[in-house]
Amino acid sequence: MSIDLAQFLPTFLEESYEGLEIMETGLLNLQSSEDDSIHSIFRAAHSIKGGAGTFGFNQVTEFTHLVETLLDEMRDGRREILKSDIEILLQSVDCIRLLIDADHNKVVCEDESISNVEGLLNESLKSSSTDTQPQNDNKSEKTQSATDAQSWLIDFTPQPHLVQTGNDPLFLFNALADLGELEIVCNTSELPAFSDVEPKELYLSWQIKLTSSDATEDDIREVFEWVEDECTLEITLLTNDATPNVQEDEAVNNETQEQDPEVQSTQPESEQSSKQELAEPLSPNTITTDTNVLTTKPQSAIVGKDKASPAKAKPDVGSIRVGVDKVDMLINLVGELVITQSMLSELGNDFDLSKVEKLTSGLDQLLQNTKELQESVMRIRMLPISFAFNRFPRLIHDLSIKTGKQIELVIKGEQTELDKTVMEQIGDPLVHLVRNAADHGIESTEVRLANGKSAKGTISLNAYHVGGSIVIEVNDDGGGINREAVLNKAIEKGIVEPNSSLTDAQVFDLLFEPGFSTASEVTDISGRGVGMDVVKKNIQSLGGRIQVESEPGKGSCFKVNLPLTLAILDGQLVRVGTEVYIIPLITIVESLQAKAELINRVSGNMVLYRLREDNVPVLPIYQLFNLEAQCTEIENALLVVVEFDGQKVGLMVDDLLAQQQVVIKSLQDNYQQVDGISGATILGDGSVAMILDIPGMITMALKQAQVAQKATVNNNVEVV
Amino acid sequence: MMNEIEQEYLTFLLDGEEFGVDILCVQEIRVLSPITTLPNKPDYIKGVINLRGVIIPIVDLRERFAKQALKYNDQTVIVILRDQTAIKPMVVGLVVDAVSEVYKFSDKSIREAPDFGNKIDRCFIQGLASHGEKLIILLNSQTLLNQDELYHL
Structure with a gap:
């Protein structure tokens, strides 16, 4: 059993x-x-x-x-x-x-x-x-005396009926602990098979090592005076050279083990841990028993309450710990929902027009309930970002040793909540950013002092909510990004034309080009030039953005902007013909009405729209998706300018509708990937609307353009 | 005498012919609801609908079987098929002209289908069964619920 x-x-x-x-x-x-x-x-x-x-x-x-x-x-x-x-x-x-x-x-x-x-x-x-090296005074006395103390070995084998006479070995050990330091080993060899266990019998015996400066054999015997007749007691004096108390462990096989069969059943498997250590001998708050290990959770059972609650080392653990308050709230809300539901169905049982008002108010209540329920359910997936931040103190500690720099880590906003899936995927990019900040950002102590800065560099992590997204900042007060070095490197690599004038933001964006690193020497921490592009890719795949700000001599700031959740998206509803599509709000730069004088037709079907200093290619959705649209002329058409990966595109739509949060549903569950569509959602009226996949649409448009171009080339050849 | 295994089939009409599918694969029958089209897909893929929060594709079986398309009327229904055996069942809605009956056929009464020419892919046909005067074409629910076959990948 x-x-x-x-x-x-x-x-x-x-x-x-x-x-x-x-x-x-x-x-x-x-x-x-x-x-x-x-x-x-x-x-x-x-x-x-x-x-x-x-x-x-x-x-x-x-x-x-x-x-x-x-x-x-x-x-x-x-x-x-x-x-x-x-x-x-x-x-x-x-x-x-x-x-x-x-x-x-x-x-x-x-x-x-x-x-x-x-x-x-x-x-x-x-x-x-x-x-x-004794640290505090009241201990030192004890420890020093312990060095010239005598050690006693006490073999204590009680008779099985010891506990029935009202004696408790625990009290004996307690009394012994007053004499000196104890080291107790419990002998469980006499323990019978579980089926033979008599709960009232005691099957254990103990070997106790007592280290004490002044205890005599009589003192020890006195402790056992009351049980003398009910046990076998052997007391021997040990010589002094035996290793003094490696451990101050006290193996307390407290009385629960003799009396509680449930605990005992775990005993055979847990001989190793039957030795139980106590902090100060027998102070009750530090007793840890086997059963604790098996059944109770550590004090951090409520996530988000306890600041020290740890991040899961393995993010792929498919479980989630939810604060009881969140679950309670859900239960409350479901209760409310049930009440509203029964109210409504009662209303429906005998309904006449006089009750319309009651019905509308009931429906309002239902709306309210569902909304709250939805929010609470979403909150279950939300975890404080400290789960992702927790690994950084250690990382900084290691990095400061490796680089020989003094670095202090400041974490702010660790209670900011973030969707679990996003959290799991943002960890690695953040590690990369922090490593970079420690390795390239913060200068060496000498340089810092020479520049009149404090010797200790600071890296700060900050998280906060802005609208429907979360912003995570990685700041360092180091030397900043060397604009010239970045630019030169980019020219050298052929990414940028020489003599081209770029804004600071554009220059810093170059850091995310594949294979780009300005660190003059490669360290084992960073500098191999792999990574920043991956960081950007990862963040983009989460629907986020990354921005860099930097001031020479003052430091740099990497700002990561992420959607709070992957399950809900802020969308702009647009109409093309009879279809409604959703454009993720985060990709939209602006929406405008095309002015005829700013339209440039270039070769083929390509139309460019001049948007301030940019030329934005226009992508008519109706053409891309083969729809019948109301508005097929670019003049005066509505353009929604979207941006992905620095590429701006003007999407031509018939009408701009509402902006709203939509729940993302997968098309792949029952169907397959559709080009240009990233998913679907269900609108308020129950109909399905497609969410546009901006990068996918851009690739589609490029492909179509290439095909068209080839076709024209072929035609021309034929004509010739 | 061998034990006869009987199976129930839901039949529906398509262009005057009666087709049957294993009733265990039929999740429900719905009246037509507004369909959201998918861009750049073959005509027989009508789009998707919202079935209680799940998005499912709708295939017009007439057009899939290369028959004359029919304008939808109030008789037109969607038969929702669901593969019960799969771990992650695929769900698809088939647009048919009208549902007809539920019949029981034993294994033995199902005959192999003759060659129809190429109007309907042979792979969708499980066999033929007759009920009185009527001849019913039984469809193979496994291939109907196979994405590669149904969507012609």
């Missing part, structure tokens, strides 16, 4: 990754300020170890044990928190991540970084035992 552990595995993995994030965040905070984050780091490590033991992730258990030991010493103040140790611990976090993956795939992880870090940990642990 064992519990099938496999069902908990995904939870364990998810929580372990979260735990690692907590450790990482905590370790980074530890440097800046001394707070209680060491406790949360320790707890996270401990949970991972416990869980790993339960699931047979032995590599993880062994490795994490070392980490935990080190953390434990730090937590108790027996060890000063050194920068070098934090560095090792941060590397250990990476190692644990590798090991979890390895254990999960049931392979032995042979990455040499693990043995390296393991060596470092062991070294660090060894040095600690001798050069203990």
